[in-house]
Amino acid sequence: MAGENNEDDTRPFLLKLPWIDVLFCQVFSRLSPREIFNLRAVNKELYSLVSEYLKGSNVLNFSSVARFVTLEAFKIYTQDSHSLKIINLSNCKWLYSDALNPVLEANKNLLHLNISNCISVSNSSLQVLANNASELKVLDLSNCHWPSSGAIISIALNCHSLNSLT
Helix, strand or coil: CCCCCCCCHCCCCCHCCCCHHHHHHHHHHHHHHHHHHHHHHEEEHHHHHHHHHHHHEEEECCCCCCCCCHHEEEEEHHHHCCCCCCEEECCCCCCHHHHHHHHHHHHHCEEEEEEECCCCCCCHHHHHHHCCCCCCCCCEECCCCCCCHHHHHHHHHHHCCCEECC
């Protein structure tokens, strides 16, 4: 009825937009991880919205903010992720296998993993990757001195789609 005030009219304009088609695809995908975290902290509605976005996100790229992200932020960002296809954690020197392995286990459709310059990751992550990411196409281990020949062989034997290993 004209002039009737419904609940939807009191919500901020941002929350009135279609979440998946507009906010997630056109807006959130252009935000940095830091901006996503800032948005998450505004209120309960945006916290829920960001949580839904992170659950369905296909890309995780911390390479440009590696120096500023904490291990705790990484865990929050990835705790419900099951759709990641591209993960770029280049230069995340704070990253350990204990934090990375659950993410690799949960994202079985992973196609691209960049953990170059991640000096604190271990061979256990490569074993988890080999066991869970059979469709992996790109693996970047540049400047990582920790991989063993056994871990690389495991990747080669289990990741049949792999076409780039650096």
